[in-house]
Structure formats: C-alpha cells, structure tokens
Amino acid sequence: MKITLFFLVILFSISSKLSLAYPNYIGHGYTSCLNCHYNPFGNGPLNDYGRAVSATLISARWAYPKTWTEEDLAEKSGTLFRKPKQDWFRTQFNYRRFRLTRNPGSAKNETELWLTMQADARAIIKFGENDKFTSVVNYGYAPAPLSQVSGVSNKDSWRSREHYIGYKINPKVGVYAGLMDKVYGVRLVEHIAFSRSLPQVTMNDQAHGIAVHYLNDKWEGGINGFLGNLSQEENLRMKGGSTMVERTIGDIHRIGASYMSSRNKFYSLQSYSMHTRLNLKDGASIIAEIGEVQKDIESTQSTIKSRYGLLQTYLRPARGFYVLNNIEYAKADTSDENYIVRWGPAIQIFPAQRIELRGDIYNTRVFGPETSVPDNWTLLLQTHLWL
C-alpha cells in the first residue's frame, strides 16, 4: 500500500511536469556518472571533464572577473589551478568537515559536535584514448563512528577507500578490479541515508572485487562480484554479488533496479531496490528509491526484513545554488509496527570552484503504536573543499 502511494507520488511528479551532480546532476542532463567520474558508477575522484563541469556548470561564477570566459574557468579546474602538463597522472584532495547540532535551540538538550568526515588524497594514473586504462588510489581518513557499538573500534582511522584498476574494453564495456564501492542503488552522497545503510553500501563499505560496467544509448548497468574488504577479519567479510541496471526514458530520465546477495559467517543478506532519477531541467531533479533488505541470521535461524524509501527533490534557483528536500522512510523490522521517517530541507551552495557549503535540517521521528519518543531535530552544516 505504502509502496503504491510512493509510486503515485513519483508518477504525479512526472505528469505535473515539474522540472529536475551527484546523482541529481541528471538535472543537468548527465544521466550517467561515467561522464564525470573515473568510477563509472560514481563517487571517488572526478575526471578532467568532471572538474571542468564542476567549474563551469555547477559552481557560481560571481567570484571571478566578468571578463573570464567559461573556457578560462575550465582551464583553472585542474588540481592546483592549472592545466596538467601531462596526460597520465592526476592527483586530488577532498575534504569535508561537519558541524552537527542536535536539538538546536533547545536550552536543555542542545549538543554540538565538529567532525572531519573525509580527508582523502587521491592519485590517478591513466593511459590511452578516453582513459582506456585507469588506476585509482583513494586514501583517506574515517572518523570514529558516532554510535558506539560494542565490539567495534571507536577510533578514527586512515584507510584505503578505494584502489582499483580499470580497463575499457570498448566504448561500451569496462572492467574494474580492486577495492570499490559495491554496485547497488543510487550512490547518494548522504551516507546516512537508509537506502545506503540498510543494504550496507555506506561510505565505509567498499569491497574487493570485480565490476563490469556497460553503457549504450538506452541502457546502463553493472555486475559486481565481491569478497568483502580483505583487510577486515575473514568472518565479517560480506562475500557475494550485486547488479544494477538503469534505463533511460524519454531521453533524459532514468529508472533502475538493483539486486544484491551476500553473506558472512553470521548471516546472509538479500537486498533489492527500484529507483528513478528524473530530470526536471535547469539543474532541478528528483531522485527516488525504494527497497527491501532481508537478513537470514545463522545463530538464531531467524529472518529480519527491513524496508526503506527515499524521495529527494533538487531545485536550482541560480547557478551554484541548490535547494533540496529529503524524505526518508525506514522500517527496520517489517514484523514490527514501528517505522522511522526522516525529512528535512537543505541548501547547497557552490560559491566558486572547489568549494561546497551545505546546510541540512533533519527531523527524525519514530512512529508506532506504543512509542512515546519525541521527535528529534538535527542541524548539519558542512564545508566541502577539493583541490
């Protein structure tokens, strides 16, 4: 019933012709991540074209002299503001810092927390026409998890986020091997999204494996076989496979579906989802995903099913300026009546190349027959810089 409703909302949004980088850059006509990212499924370092797009289409230009053309801006989009002198080696730095305020404005319960979310150094080696051969290394900082779970280290750490080698067999097919994000669903930047955490595809869930990417006029998709993160203890590694397929509709929109099956010593996980990314023109977009995750637990011989939904709308009132709204739904256990709704608006500003400022408000609320948990507000301010 809820799923039907969800799709009605989406259908309504299409039919009423509302108009839609990061996955929302479909609103600029970029249906595929491949255009701008070395990893064809998105995330990680930007390629030269992606850096130029970020300089000329995404970021505002009021900080630059009027006389500068878009080409001038694109020229300056390389690391350290210059055009690389050679073709085969690139470096990038990526940094995000958060200020997280819980219960803002409450005299009693307000708490504030600063954390460095990401500090990544990336190196890319590439050869051949259209970056036929690429090798990407992404090494970075991971802050201690906020919710302390027993048995888990609560220290910050430095880790390899990705390292892989890619080879484009032909313009349609590429093969990638190494440590990568698992191919599944919409690779949102909001790593706390239920659509990322429930299927276990968050910013820390990369796995060693092989991925094949395919792209033609209408279809894009991938298959990923993985062995878990080999630097993690053997019994915890999730081994399995996943696939994601997207189809372009009406030339500018995408609909897609994903499936993932994996297991470690303690349980097996099956996960499937459907998603859509709609281009509402002029940088505006809608992203929606619904999915279900099933965990079959070895020790208790029991099964837990969870369900999630996500609806994000992006509007772009001016270049460099996005207004978004995020609604999420999660039911951790479908046999239980409780469910969580998290929603809130955000603004995202790219005042100049290499700078993103973002503010999110999240309201999280648990609904259920017997819950008396008051709803909870969070303000998240974020600075994102890259070189």
Next chain:
Amino acid sequence: MNKVFLIIAFTLLSSCQNFNSNSADESRFSESPIPASGSNDPNDPAYQSYVKLVKSYNIIKTRCFQCHSQWQNLNSNQKWIDSGLVFKNNPESSSLINRLKNFDPPGDMPSGANSAIPNDDYLTLVDWIESMP
C-alpha cells in the same frame, strides 16, 4: 612504468580496515552464551530482564573479558550473584560496580591505563543490577 608499480604497491600496503557496516556482526549475531528468553514481547518483564542481561554481558565482554576471561561462563543473573561480584538490587555493594572508575568514589577498573567505561555502559550495568528480578 615504474611509477605504476609504486602506486599499486602503495595501494596494497595502505589498506587497513577499522569499521564498516559489518564490524559489529560478531558481537551482534554470533551464538549468544546466554540462553534465549522464552518470549520476545517488549512488555514482558521476563523479556526486559533478559535484554538487560544480554546488554550488560556484552558490555562486560567488550570491556573486561580480556583480563577477566573466567567471567565468560556467567551467563545468567544467578551465576553473577553466586560469583559474589553482584549483589541483587544493590549496585553500590556489588564489586562489579564499585570497582569501576565511573563509581563515586572511583575504583580502579578497568585496570591499568584503560579509561573509565562509557557512562552509558556504566548506567546500563547499574540498572541491570538494580532491577534484577
């Protein structure tokens, strides 16, 4: 080409994994030494007390077992009481509590350079002993 090999070698060396979605799987999903409770109705006092025992056991497992491995067998409230470490409904007299650095006056556990256990964990332990049926 040498540079390529350097970089590839670097990537292989540099991976060290601290946590991800699966880091806690073992403590969450491995066979629990505590016998399952008959019910899983959140309103059932027997179930509530079972949950408190499991939570406390897991805290002690993480914070204390590395030195106090003999406690691993204490998988019921009665066994904790029989061990003399816990006085039912009386956390202040229980050495499991009053030896902790969190206690007032502070004790010396976990011993050595270890810091006091997180306050939430401490409160969970206190509540477990206080409300023991």
